[in-house]
Amino acid sequence: MKAAAYARYSSDNQREESIEAQLRAIREYCVRNGIQLVKMYTDEARSATTDDRPGFLQMIKDSEMGLFSAVIVHKLDRFSRDRYDSAFYKRQLKKNGVRLISVLENLDDSPESIILESVLEGMAEYYSRNLAREIMKGMKETALQCRHTGGKPPLGYDVAEDKTYKINEHEARIVKLIFEMYASGKGYGDIIHKLNQEGYRTQTGRPFGKNSLHEILRNEKYRGVYIYNRSVSKQAGKRNHHKSKSEDEIIKIEGGIPRIIDDETWEAVQKRMSKNKKSPASNKAKEIYLLSGLIYCGKCGGAMVGNRRRSGTSKALYVAYECSTRKRTKKCDMKDVSKNIVENAVIEHLEKNVFSPEAINELVDKISEYAKSQSKEINRDIKAFTDQLAGVQTEINNIVAAIAKGMYHESMKAKMDEIEAKKANLTIKLEEAKLQAQTHSPTPGMIRNYLQKDADIKNKSLEEQKCIIQVYIKKIIVYEDRISIDTIVDLNGGAKGI
Numbered sequence: 001m002k003a004a005a006y007a008r009y010s011s012d013n014q015r016e017e018s019i020e021a022q023l024r025a026i027r028e029y030c031v032r033n034g035i036q037l038v039k040m041y042t043d044e045a046r047s048a049t050t051d052d053r054p055g056f057l058q059m060i061k062d063s064e065m066g067l068f069s070a071v072i073v074h075k076l077d078r079f080s081r082d083r084y085d086s087a088f089y090k091r092q093l094k095k096n097g098v099r100l101i102s103v104l105e106n107l108d109d110s111p112e113s114i115i116l117e118s119v120l121e122g123m124a125e126y127y128s129r130n131l132a133r134e135i136m137k138g139m140k141e142t143a144l145q146c147r148h149t150g151g152k153p154p155l156g157y158d159v160a161e162d163k164t165y166k167i168n169e170h171e172a173r174i175v176k177l178i179f180e181m182y183a184s185g186k187g188y189g190d191i192i193h194k195l196n197q198e199g200y201r202t203q204t205g206r207p208f209g210k211n212s213l214h215e216i217l218r219n220e221k222y223r224g225v226y227i228y229n230r231s232v233s234k235q236a237g238k239r240n241h242h243k244s245k246s247e248d249e250i251i252k253i254e255g256g257i258p259r260i261i262d263d264e265t266w267e268a269v270q271k272r273m274s275k276n277k278k279s280p281a282s283n284k285a286k287e288i289y290l291l292s293g294l295i296y297c298g299k300c301g302g303a304m305v306g307n308r309r310r311s312g313t314s315k316a317l318y319v320a321y322e323c324s325t326r327k328r329t330k331k332c333d334m335k336d337v338s339k340n341i342v343e344n345a346v347i348e349h350l351e352k353n354v355f356s357p358e359a360i361n362e363l364v365d366k367i368s369e370y371a372k373s374q375s376k377e378i379n380r381d382i383k384a385f386t387d388q389l390a391g392v393q394t395e396i397n398n399i400v401a402a403i404a405k406g407m408y409h410e411s412m413k414a415k416m417d418e419i420e421a422k423k424a425n426l427t428i429k430l431e432e433a434k435l436q437a438q439t440h441s442p443t444p445g446m447i448r449n450y451l452q453k454d455a456d457i458k459n460k461s462l463e464e465q466k467c468i469i470q471v472y473i474k475k476i477i478v479y480e481d482r483i484s485i486d487t488i489v490d491l492n493g494g495a496k497g498i
């Protein structure tokens with residue numbers, strides 16, 4: 001089997017293994033299991049909760065090319081810490097015939113493993129959010145002293161040794177020019193022309209554009225307000241499902257930093273900006289299709305895809321799934337099916353058959369049993385590594401004792417180096433196994449809790465609904481007179497195929 005490795009290291013968690021350590025573990029796993037490693041993808045120093053992962057996205061893209069049939073990660077949370085994200089990309093890999101393998105988590109494709117996997121992902125996600133909260137706390141404390149918390153300071157400011165802001169006179173002149181020109185009624189075009197004529201550049205060294213001007217003119221820092229909000233980290237990734245409850249994350253301190261713009265100019269600029277504000281851009285809300293990748297046409301077997309159109313004299317919006325064959329070639333005459341109707345049917349089906357109290361009881365039992373069998377394996381590993389480590393220590397002690405008795409021989413040094421390397425290797429393995437035992441053995445209570453949260457599917461956001469559906473639904477086939485729904489667990493409250 002050919003496989004690709006994926007490793008990720010996020011700088012906001014000092015406790016995690018380095019890229020090198022992750023790749024080493026993956027390489028060892030491949031050797032043990034006769035897997036040929038053909039490609040390696042890495043992302044470094046990026047936050048775990050953003051989607052800014054060029055290596056990852058490249059790997060997903062390359063999975064279409066048939067170069068490898070598995071992606072191997074050290075731990076599942078390296079793949080993703082967001083359940084929706086994970087379900088989405090895993091499905092994409094699956095479509096391309098690529099399997100996800102974790103070195104530390106021993107997961108197969110049984111219903112128990114799929115659900116356990118989603119429980120583990122939920123735990124990892126929770127952990128990530130907690131960590132984010134901890135980091136936020138630290139940053140807030142720093143922030144409250146009106147200090148710079150990272151990144152480039154805004155145009156017009158430098159960061160002093162003690163991390164406070166001080167005015168950069170040269171840049172402050174540019175800021176003043178921008179504010180004064182705008183306040184006096186000049187347009188963006190005039191201002192940009194003037195700035196470029198003078199050879200001025202933005203903080204990132206680029207010529208000024210409308211967006212950079214807009215940002216500057218709206219930045220309250222210029223009137224001396226210290227602002228801290230976590231959108232700093234949001235800039236790193238466009239998509240963020242756990243968008244902060246932004247208001248309570250924003251800290252503003254009036255007079256917290258030296259001002260560049262006086263109140264009068266500031267007010268004039270804000271007034272003019274509000275007046276010029278266009279009506280909100282007609283941002284077409286992006287439709288979220290809960291059943292993407294799961295729903296198929298009963299006539300031709302093709303995938304059904306989401307579609308929205310306006311129809312009739314009233315131009316009412318009609319959102320539906322339609323047969324991709326029909327859409328593409330007209331060779332199928334399957335009618336489309338209303339998005340609402342089929343999605344509601346699927347959710348009701350899940351509530352009745354997978355999330356009924358009886359079904360949950362049975363699932364909790366099955367999954368706990370499965371998790372226990374998994375942790376048995378870990379505990380066996382822990383014992384084996386502990387025993388081997390004790391053996392190695394005895395060898396070391398013997399050599400030390402021999403040397404102490406004056407029986408030194410040249411060959412002892414080489415031998416000692418070899419044993420020390422063995423010891424280091426075993427220690428790492430033991431630590432890994434212990435970590436796994438600790439963080440990856442959910443109790444029955446945790447599993448129940450988790451399933452019950454999923455069971456509340458009706459009250460979840462669309463993104464969350466989509467991710468639950470992606471876990472529990474295998475396939476949906478739409479016929480003209482009925483819909484067939486295949487879940488990973490059986491209709492009568494029992495787990496299927498167990």
Ligand SMILES: [Zn+2]
Pocket residue numbers: 297298299300301302323324325326332333334
């Ligand atoms: Zn069709």
